[in-house]
Amino acid sequence: MKKSVLRIFAGVIFVLLFMQSYLFAGDFKQSVRGVILDKDSKMPLTGASVVLVGSNPILGTTSDISGNFRLDGITSGRICLQVSFIGYNTITLSDLILSSSKELILTIEMEDKTSSAKEVTIIGNQEKDQINNKMTSVSARLFTIEETNRFAGSRGDPARMVMNYAGVSGANDQRNDVIIRGNSPTGILWRVEDVDVPNPNHFAAQGTSGGPVSILNNNTLRNSDFMSGAFPAEYSNALSGVFDLKMRNGNNEKHEYTIVSGFNGLEVGAEGPFIKSQKGSFMAYYRYSVMDLMDKIGLNMGTGGTPRYQDLTFKINVPLKKGNISVFGIGGTSDIAVLDSKKGETDLYAAGSGYDLYNGSDMATGAITYTRNLNTKSFIKFVLSGLYENARTRIDTLDIDKNPHFYFKENSYNYKTNASLILNSKLSSKTTVKSGISADMLAFDFNDKTYDYAIGGEKIIQQTKKEMGNGPMLIRGFNQWQYKFNDQLSVTPGLNFMLFTLNNKLSVEPKIGLSWEIAENHKLNLGYGMHSKMQPLYMYYYQTRVDSNTYVTTNENLDFTKAHHVVLGWDWRLSENLRLKTEAYYQYLYNVPIENISSSYSVLNNGAAWGIDIRDSLVNKGFGKNYGIELTLEKFFSKNYYFLFTASLFDSKYTGSDKVERNTAFNGKYVINGLLGKEIKWGENRAIILDLKATYAGGKFYTPIDTFATNHTVSEYETIYQENQAFTKQFPAYLKVDIKLGVRFNKKRLSQEFQVYLENITNNKNVLMQTYNRQKQTVENQ
Template sequence: MFTETVFSQTLTQTIRGTVVDKDSKQPLTGATIIALETNPLIGNISDEQGKFKLAEVPLGRYTIKCSYLGYEDVVLSNIVLTSGKEMVLTLEMQEKIIQGESVTVFSNRDRDKTNNDLISISGRNFQPEETWRYAGTRADPSRMAANYAGVVSANDTRNDIIVRGNSPSGVLWKLEGVEIPNPNHFSGQGATGGPMSMLNNNLLASSDFLTGAFPAEYGNKTAAVFDLKLRRGNNEHHEFTGMFGINGLELGAEGPFSKNHKSSYLISYRYSTFALFNLLGINFGVSGIPTYQDATFLLNFPISKKDIVSIFGIGGMSKISLLDSKRDSSDWQFVAKGEDIVYGTKMAAGGISYTHFFNTNTYSKLTLSSGTALLHVMVDTLGIDNKKSQTYDNNSTDGNATIEYFISKKFNEKNLLKTGANYSYLFFNYHEQSYRPTEHSMIDLIKNNGNTGMVQAYTHWQHRFSDKIVLNTGIHFEDFLLNGSYSIEPRIGFNYKIGERNQVSFGYGMHSQTMPLMVYFFELYDTATHAYTTSNLNLGLMKSHHLIAGYDFNFIKNFRLKTEVYYQYLYDVPIKGNDSSSYSAINMGGDYGFPNVDSLVNKGTGYNYGAEFTLEKFFSNHYYFLVTTSLFESKYTGSDLVLRDTKFNGHYVLNTLVGYEFKYGKNKNQALSLDLKYTLAGGRRYTPIDLAASQFFNNEILIDSKAWNKQLPDYWRFDVKIGFRINTKHATHSIIAVCENVFGTKNILQQTYNTGIKNILTEYQLGVFPYGAYRVEF
C-alpha cells in the first residue's frame, strides 16, 4: 500500500542556484531561467545577487535554459532531479562579441565543454553522475576517465591513468585548484594510481580532465591533468547521504551553518566494506583483508559580496597484511611466496582559500595548502618452521606546503588576462632498507631527510576575435630549487567554430616535470668501502613538446563525432649515465613505486603519436552511448641507444558504453536502468625473465636486451550494470548490481619468477567480479 501510494504521488523538488559572468565570476541580475520540459513551463528571473529558484518542479530529467541580454544562452541538459536533494546550479554565461546576434550554447560540443574556458583542446568535462551511471567504473573518477579517448587502463587491480602512451607518473591531480598527493589507497612512492580511490563521487562537482597541451596555469607534469572540484554544500537546508558498497560504508552530511548566513558545510566519511565484514565475523576465505578509511570536507564562507573563504580537506589511510605464515590452506587470494608482507599508506591534503572581487571585472584568489603522503612496507622471508628474517623495510614521508596566488582581469568581452604564481616548500624523510646477502645484514638504500622547493609562475591571455574564433596563449615558468633546473614553456590554443555544427582546434604546449624526490636522494652503497654516494642530485627536468589538432562534428542533435591527432616529443628523459642500459624514466609508474637507480642523466628521448575517435550520443530519449577508439605508438631510447616500445605501448584501445533508462510508476517517478560496457585493448608489455639466471640466483632476473619487446595477449572485458532509482516523498533510494567481466575472460596480469616453485608464474586479472551498492539521500 505504501509503495502504491508513493508511486502515485506527484513528487516535486527545487532547482536553484546562481547566474554569473563566466570570466569575472560576477553575478548577473535579470537572467531568465527555464526548465524546458515542464508543462506549463516553470521559470524565474535571477535577483540582484544572481540567485534564482524554481520551486515545485516535478521529479525527472530536465534541460535548464538560461538567457540574458548581451550574453550567449546557456543550456544544461540531463539534469536529474530527485526527491532526496535539491538541485543547486552555478550557471556561467559568456558575453557576446557581436551584440544583437542570437547565439545559443546548445550544441553537442558544449555538453562536455570544460569548466576552465582557457582550455582549447584535449579537454573533457567530467560529471560525477557518470561514475554512478556507467558500468565498470566502481564510482571511481580514474576508472571513469579510462573510458575517454586516449586513455588506457587495462588493469583490473589498479586505476592508473595511462594517457597517450605516457607514464601515469605524469598525471597532475588537483583538488579545489591545489595540487594534492596521490588520492588513492594502497599507493606507492612516485605512483599516481592505486587499487581504491579516496575521491568520493558524491562530493565532487563538474570537473575537467585534460590529455595534452595544457593551458599555462598547469605545470610540473607532462601526461595529463585531473582538475577536480568539490561541490558547495546546500546553504539553505540540511541534507544527508548514506551509502554501502564496494568503496565502503559511507555517511555524509551538508547544510548551512546558520539560516541567516549563506555559509555551508559538506562532509563525508567512508570505512572499508571488507574490514567491516571482518569485524562482524564474516569470512571471505582470505587472510589478507584490505582495511581503509577516508574523509573529505568543504566549508564555504561568503563573508561579503566581495569576499569568500573556503576550507577543504581530504585524507585517508589503508593497510593490508599478506602473511604466508598465517595463510590457511583454503585461502584463494594469493600464491605462497614464502613471505610476510605488511603494506600501509596514509595521505592527507587540505587548504584555505580567500577569493576577493576588486570590481565587476577583476578578482583574485590566495590559497594556502599542504599535503603529506606516508608509506610503510615491511617484508619478512620465511624459513624453516616459518622462522622470519627481515628482508625489506620502508618508512618514508613526502610532503609540501604551498602558497599560491592568481589574479584574473576581464578587460572587455574580447580580452581576458590571468596571472599567477606559487611556491611549494617540499619536505621528505626517507628510510628504505634491503637485506644484502653479501653483507649478511640490512643495508640502507635511502636514509635521508630534508627539504627543497619549487617555484612556478604563469600568465595566460585569451583573445576572442569573435564568438566563433578564440585564441589562448600563455607562458609557464618553473624552477626546481634543489639544483636550479628551470623551464620556460610557451602554450598556445586556437578554436574556430564553423557554423553551428563544426569546430576545428589546434594546440601546442611545452611541458616539464621533476622526478619523485626519492629518485634524487637514492644512495648507492659501495660494498668495498662501505660508503654511500648520492649521484642523482643534479638531475634536471624531463621535458615534452605536445602538438595536437582536433575536429568536432555535430551531425545530429545530441550526437557528436570528435577526432584528435597528436604528436609528443619527450627529451631530457632520465636514463642510466654510467653504462649501456634499457632503463628510462619514461617506463616508470603504474606500479607500487619507482625502482632505485643511480647515476641518472638527462639524455633520453622518446615520442608518442596517435589518433583518437569519439562517437557519442548524449543522454536523451532515455538512452546514451559512448564509443571511443585510440590508435597510438609510444617509443623511447635508453643509454644503449636502442629504439624500443615503451612499457605503455599497447597500440590501441576500444571502449563501447551504452545504457537505457526505463521510467515506471504512475507519475514516472521511478527509474530502472541497464548499462553495458565492452573494452578491448592491446596487451600489457613486459620484459622476459631469464629463467636459468633466476634459478641460479634464486631471484627474478630480467633480460635487459629484450626490455618491453614482449606483449601479453589482448585484454577484453564485458561489464553489466542494473540500477534502480526510487523516489519517495523525502528520500531517494538508489540500488545498483554490477558484474564486471561477466564472461570470465582470463586476462593475464603479469608473469613473475616465484622463488618457492623456482619457475615462472602467470598471474591473472580478476575473473567474474560481482558487486553492488545502495545509496539513500534525504
C-alpha cells in the same frame, strides 16, 4: 575452495546489491536553485531568466542581485532548464536528475556574445563542446559526477571513468593508474580546488599516481575537467594529463544526510548551513572499508588479507560581501597484511608466496582559499595549503617452518606547504587574462633498508631527512590570455616557468591554442605546448653505497623531464545530442633520465609495476615519442539513453643509454571502448537503469625473465630479467566486459538507488605481470 568462493560471492552481493543512498529532507516535489555567473569574471549576473522547459503553465524566475535563483514545486525526475540573459549566449540544461529528497543546486556560468547570438546546449549541466576552463583548446573534456556513477566499471572513481575516453587506458584491473597516449601514469597532475594533490588513492606507492581504491569521494565533487595533452599554461609539473577537480558547496539553506554502501565503502555524509539566517555552509563525508567491517563481524572473505581503509572529505564555505572564504580537506589511511604464514587450505590464494607482506599509506591535504572581487571584471584568489604523505611496506621471508625473517622495509614521508596567488581579469568581451605564481616548500623523511645476502646483514637503501625550511622549493608562475576575434575564432597563448631550488634547474614553457568554427557545427582545434615535470623527490636523494660507512647521492643534479605536444582536432556536431570528434597528436619527450652506462632503463617506464624503479647515476640523455589518432562518437543522454564509442591507434617508443629504440611498457598499440546505457521509467517515481561497457586493447609489452640467472642469484627472492630483450614481448590482448543494473526510487523524504555491478562477465584472464616460481622452476602469468 568452494566455501571460499561462496563467501566471496556473498560478500560481493552485500557490497554491490545494497549500494543505497538515503537523503532525508523532502517530498515528491523538490526545488532547483543556484547561482548564475559570468564565465570569465565569475561575477553574478542579475536578472537572468530561468525557465523549466515543458512546464504548463510556464514555471520560471529571474536571478537576484547576487545571481541567485530558485524554482520550487518541481516534480522529481529528469528535468530541463533554459537560461537566458541579454548580451549572453542562451544555455539549455537538459536531463538533469532531480531527487525527491535532495535539492538540486547549480552553478551556471554564461559566456557573453562577441558578435552574434549562439545557443549552448548542456547535458546534465555539461556543455557539449566546452569545459570549465575556457583557456583550453584541445584534448579536453568536462565530465559530470553522474558519469562517474553511470558508466559500468567506473565504481564512482573519476580515474576509472576517464579510461572510457579516447586515448586513455588503464594499467591493470587492480589499480586505477591512468595511461594517456602511451605515457607513464606518473605524468598525471591531480588538482583539487587549485591545489595540486600527488596521489589521491589508498594503498599508494612512493612516486605513483594511482591505487586500488580512490580517496576522492564523488559525492563531494561537481563537474570537473580532464585534459589529455597540450594543456594551458596554468597547469605545470605534468607531462601527460590533468584532472582539474572542483568541489561543490554544501546546501546553505537546509540540512541533508546521506548513507551509501558500495564498492568504495560504507559512507555517511552531512551538509547544511551553519546558521539558517546566514549563507555559509558545511559539507562532510566519511567512508570506511566494507570488507573490513565484514571481516570484523566474522564473515571470512577467503583471502590472505583484508583491505582496511577509511577517508574523510569536508568543505566549509563562507560568502563575504566582496568575495568568499573556503576551507577544505581530503584525507585517507589504508593498510593490508597478506601473510603467507597465516594462510590455510581454505584461503582463495592458498599457493604460498613464501613471504609475509605488510603495506599501507596515508594522505592528507587541506587548504584555505580567499577570493576577492577587485571590481566587476577582476578577481584575485589566495591559496594556502599543506600536504602529508606516508608510504610503508614491509616484507618478511619465511623459512621452511614459516617463521618470518626480515627482508625489506620502506617507511617514507613527504610534506609540503604551498602558497599561491591567482589574478583573473576580463579586459573586454573579447579578452581575458589569467596570471599566477606559487611556491612549494618541500620536506621529507626517507627510510628504506633491505637484507643483503652478500654481506649477511641489513643494508640501507635510503636514509635521508630534510625538515621544513631546510628542504628544496619548487617555484612556478604563469600567464595566459584568450582573445576572441568573434564567436567562431579564438586564440589562447600562454607561458609558464618552473624553478627547482635544489639544483636551480629552470624550465620556461610556451603554449598556444587555436579554436575555429569553420562552419556551422564544425570546429577545428589546434594546440601546442611545451611541458615538463620534476623527478620524484625520492630520486634526487637516492643514495649509493661507497663503503660500509659512506653513501653518496648521484642524482641531485637531474633536470626536468620535458616534452613537446602538438594536437590537431576536428569536432562535428551531427545533431543536438550527437557528436563526432577526432584528434591526431605527436609528442616528443626529451631530457629523460637514463643510466650513464649502457642499458635499457628509462623513467618513461615507471608506473608499469607497483612502485617505481629508481637507480643511481642517472643523466638527462634519454628521449621518447608518442603519436596516434583518436576517434569519439558520442550520443549524450537524451530520450532516456546514451552511447559512447572511442577508438585509439597509437605508438609509444623510448630510447635508453644503449641507443636502442624500444616499445614503452605502455605501448598497447590500440584501445577500443563501447558503452551503452538505457533508463526505463517504471511508474511515476521509479526508473530501471541498465549500463554496458566493453573494452578491447592491446596487451602490455614486458621484459622476459632470465630463468637461469634467477635460479643462481644469492637471494632467492630476486628476479633477474633479460635486459637486452627489454619490452620485446607482449601479453595477449586485454578484454573486459562489465554490466551495471540498477533501480532508482523517489519517495517522500527518501530517495534510494540499488546497483549491482557484474565485472568481467566473460571471465577473461587478463595478464597483469609475470613471476618466477622457484619451486616449480617455471614462469607464471599473474
